[in-house]
Amino acid sequence: MSEISPEEVARRRQSLQERVGPWRPRTLTAAFDDAAAAFGDRPYAISDAATLTYADVVARSRRLAAGLIDLGVRPGDRVAMLVDNRVDYPVLKFAIARTGAIAVALNYSYRGDEIIQRLAHAEASVLLSIDRSAATDFLAVFDERFAGWEAGVTSTEVPSLRTIVLVEDGWRDGAVTVPQLAQRGDEAAVDAASAAIAADDVADIVFTSGTTGHALGAQLTHDMLLRSGYGSAYHRAFDDGWRIGFALPLYHVFGYIEGMLAAMFVGGAIVPQRVFNPRTTLEQIERFRINEVLFVPTMTVAVVDQAAKLRPDLSSLQSVFSAAAPAPVWLWERVMTDLAPQMIFTGYGQTEVSAATALTLPGDSIQTVSAVVGAMKLGGVAADGSGRLAEYRTVDPFDGHPLPDGAEGELVVRGPQVTREYVGANAPQALDADGWLRTGDLGFVDDEGYIHLRGRSKELFKVGGELVAPTEVEQVLSGADGVSQAYVAGIPDERYGEVGWAWVVMNEDAAPDERALLAHARARLAPFKVPRGFTFLSVDELPMTTTGKIQKYLLAASHAPAR
Secondary structure, three states: OOOOOHHHHHHHHHHHHHHHOOOOOOOHHHHHHHHHHHHOOOEEEEOOOOEEEHHHHHHHHHHHHHHHHHHOOOOOOEEEEEOOOOOOHHHHHHHHHHHOOEEEEOOOOOOHHHHHHHHHHHOOOEEEEOOEOOOOEHHHHHHHHOOOHHHOOOOOOOOOOOEEEEOOOOOOOOOEEHHHHOOOOOHHHHHHHHHOOOOOOEEEEEEOOOOOOOOOEEEEEHHHHHHHHHHHHHHOOOOOOOEEEEOOOOOOHHHHHHHHHHHHOOOOEEEEOOOOOHHHHHHHHHHHOOOEEEEOHHHHHHHHHHHHHHOOOOOOOOEEEEOOOOOOHHHHHHHHHHOOOOEEEOEEEEHHHOEEEEEOOOOOOHHHHHHOOOEEOEOHHHOOOOOEOOEEEEEOOOOOOEOOOOOOEEEEEEOOOOOOOEOOOOOOOOEOOOOOEEEEEEEEEOOOOEEEEEEEHHHOEEEOOEEEOHHHHHHHHHOOOOEEEEEEEEEEEOOOEEEEEEEEEEOOOOOOOHHHHHHHHHOOOOHHHOOOEEEEOOHHHOOEOOOOOEOHHHHHHOOOOOO
16 A cells, blocks of 8 residues: 655645636536536446436436426425435436525435425425335325325425426326426526526535434535535545545435535546445446545445455555544554555534535544544635635533633534525524534544544533543443444433443454443443443444434433343
């Protein structure tokens, strides 16, 4: 393995800046059309079944936009998407953007009630949908909740919804489909609609992952999304034609911005997987000459295990970006040994901040990448005078007053890629009077500008009046022999109010040993921090969002195991 040189990083960043020139606030489709003018014949979206070039995406998205306008979609309308990681996903997304409507991409693992709630919350007027996912038969949901939907929707549950459009023909007789819409309308109407869109208009409503059980819809503008995507390409030193592979869902900002939008700034391509499979990931790296892969740590573990067995040709792979949850040193060591990239990255961000606002730097050591979640993201020409796209500091998690530099507290962020507001009449205020967003994450910014996380402010619990940060306990437990992952949450207790409970995943070759783990914790933690008990489970049993974040509220809800 050879690390990338500082000179090569500088060359790539300079090349990117020269191609883009001074930052011009634009719409998503204006930026993509500029990329297509330069890279029209290059692949943009690649799958085993098909490849779409930049020119293909422009032509198809324009035709579909004309059909959507003919259907009645107008600027500011909300068009929801229940769509998996198919190769034509960018066509749908850019078609919506061309009309001036707002895309509302939904989690395709949602069940019926969740779909209805999100559609109503977003006040969606049109829904673009596949027929089913591994989790849900969407057509059955529509039949149950919107009887006769094929001819139009009238619903008291979602009064705003007018039309459901299926992504493919043949799934349901009489239903409106994307191929049908692509034959309707006049592209002159698309030009007129696009000309009226401003860079500061809302382009997407993206729902948070739901790690607390209460998802919010963040409103992200065209310019926020583009600044974030450009900044990621600049910070991670994309080379010309950079290809990014991932199974992360495109409805979430990680795959959407860090993959789909970032790639277009260098005439690159995305290789999205519909379903994560580590063997497929490795085969696609080899077949499509992928330069970077986007993972969450559970994916990273599975891929390095397969790579050690298969020994594929990974000579094209230059970068591994694994984020959304902490990854230990041993995992990064496996990445370097079994995948041999030139660069490794972890990062930090939220839906509300248009994906990553912090990333480790090219050339950072394994120890650094495993200990921090990044330094504030470089923005190149998309940043302000500081050169960065976000600014972090800490505040007291209880009363919100600012803390001194370097002090541990709740992280707050502001910058050009931070949402201005959530959707919905009863949504909380996103920003304070000075433009700061409270992240809900505990941590601090060190003297070198790296962000260290210490857990979630809402996850703090008190044992007999003593405050416990779950992340501290998790770090101790993760250092015990045989432990792969550990998660801690507070549970109700009659005597102490709350006590800690731990959910532990052991390595494949290690047997659960509660006594040994308890002794390990007692030797390293104050008594009130030691978990009251342990639940041992497999990785598959962890309640997890599709972006790899653990839903601790579900762990806590199941805290009474048989003992």
